[in-house]
Amino acid sequence: MNSRQRVPRFSREPGVTLPRFRRIAGFVSFAFLFCVSPVFGQASATAATDSTSVPDVKCVIGVKDVKPNATGVITVQGDSVRFESGKKKGQIRVNQIQDIYLGNESRQDISGLGGTAMKAAIPYGGGRILSLFSHKVEVMTIEFIDDNGGYHGAIFVLPPGHATALKSLLVSKGARVTQHAEPPPPAEEKQ
Amino acid sequence: MKNRSILSIVACGAALLLAGQAGAQDKAAAAPTKLSASAIQIGRPEASPEIVIPEDFRVATYENVLLQLEKTKKFQTVYRIGDRRADDVKDLVILKLVPAKYTAGSQKQREVTTVKGATSIAFTVQFLDKSGKVLLEKQVEGKVRFYGENLNATYDFAKKVAKVVGESF
Numbered sequence: 001m002n003s004r005q006r007v008p009r010f011s012r013e014p015g016v017t018l019p020r021f022r023r024i025a026g027f028v029s030f031a032f033l034f035c036v037s038p039v040f041g042q043a044s045a046t047a048a049t050d051s052t053s054v055p056d057v058k059c060v061i062g063v064k065d066v067k068p069n070a071t072g073v074i075t076v077q078g079d080s081v082r083f084e085s086g087k088k089k090g091q092i093r094v095n096q097i098q099d100i101y102l103g104n105e106s107r108q109d110i111s112g113l114g115g116t117a118m119k120a121a122i123p124y125g126g127g128r129i130l131s132l133f134s135h136k137v138e139v140m141t142i143e144f145i146d147d148n149g150g151y152h153g154a155i156f157v158l159p160p161g162h163a164t165a166l167k168s169l170l171v172s173k174g175a176r177v178t179q180h181a182e183p184p185p186p187a188e189e190k191q
Numbered sequence: 192m193k194n195r196s197i198l199s200i201v202a203c204g205a206a207l208l209l210a211g212q213a214g215a216q217d218k219a220a221a222a223p224t225k226l227s228a229s230a231i232q233i234g235r236p237e238a239s240p241e242i243v244i245p246e247d248f249r250v251a252t253y254e255n256v257l258l259q260l261e262k263t264k265k266f267q268t269v270y271r272i273g274d275r276r277a278d279d280v281k282d283l284v285i286l287k288l289v290p291a292k293y294t295a296g297s298q299k300q301r302e303v304t305t306v307k308g309a310t311s312i313a314f315t316v317q318f319l320d321k322s323g324k325v326l327l328e329k330q331v332e333g334k335v336r337f338y339g340e341n342l343n344a345t346y347d348f349a350k351k352v353a354k355v356v357g358e359s360f
Binding site: 060061062068101103105106107108111116119128131132134139141143145146148149150151152153154155 | 235245246247249250251253254255258270271272273274275276298299302303338340341342
């Protein structure tokens with residue numbers, strides 16, 4: 001009879017200790033996971049901030065193949081800025097950008113041909129009261145050159161709070177910008 | 192007596208006819224000769240320390256002028272400033288836009304008051320040949336008086352530039 005007691009490999013019984021190398025291996029693997037997981041986390045965060053898209057953007061003018069005053073989605077992805085309005089698409093490569101300007105404006109809540117006709121139809125000048133309602137917008141102007149060296153300019157009207165982030169993202173991707181005075185905030189917002 | 196009156200009527204008629212012909216000849220002589228070019232290059236609106244025009248207005252002016260001149264079909268090619276392909280064109284005309292006036296209006300003021308808040312933008316439009324000689328110079332103004340966004344002034348300006356091109360080329 002063998003008097004030597006055999007220690008089970010995976011014992012959950014109290015008082016039974018695992019061999020030393022198993023404890024070290026467990027500690028090393030835990031340390032590895034602890035070190036590696038933030039790296040993956042960082043990578044996914046970068047991927048999340050590497051691209052962005054803003055809906056309800058009006059392209060006033062300047063994007064090839066897109067009609068003036070078209071409304072659509074602007075996307076910064078990879079090395080380009082894309083504007084998509086229905087089936088029409090246009091893009092500007094980041095390395096073509098020469099400068100980016102930001103501005104603030106206000107737009108009428110009721111505008112366009114239908115809105116104007118409606119305002120005119122309200123009796124006793126009631127349409128003028130509707131004209132008092134407006135909302136703030138941000139205007140982003142991108143200057144860029146094409147492959148032949150021709151100068152282009154594109155104007156986008158964005159909902160408030162997006163233009164600065166878009167500009168920062170484009171600058172981080174290598175878009176050129178020159179130092180110029182940022183426009184003052186609208187009169188209503190001055191303190 | 193009757194013969195005299197007939198003679199005087201004929202003489203008056205002849206005098207009027209001659210005067211009319213002379214006037215028509217003067218008019219023909221005064222009419223400017225039309226310019227001709229196969230291509231035009233649009234320059235960017237210049238920056239001026241006295242007249243500060245917002246960048247979106249300058250860009251919108253440039254792009255609208257380009258679109259409107261393409262629509263006139265007076266030129267085979269409309270080049271952008273900086274386009275290297277324009278260097279090889281012999282009879283190239285260069286369009287230069289020198290700021291003359293800018294009034295920042297307000298859409299809200301326009302729509303509420305109808306008499307205030309007009310936006311206007313004016314440039315001295317120069318057509319130059321390759322050597323820099325001024326072929327034609329005119330001041331053109333674009334406005335938004337009643338309805339529409341401020342940037343529509345640049346569209347109005349571009350339409351007027353296209354009209355000048357239509358008359359002169």
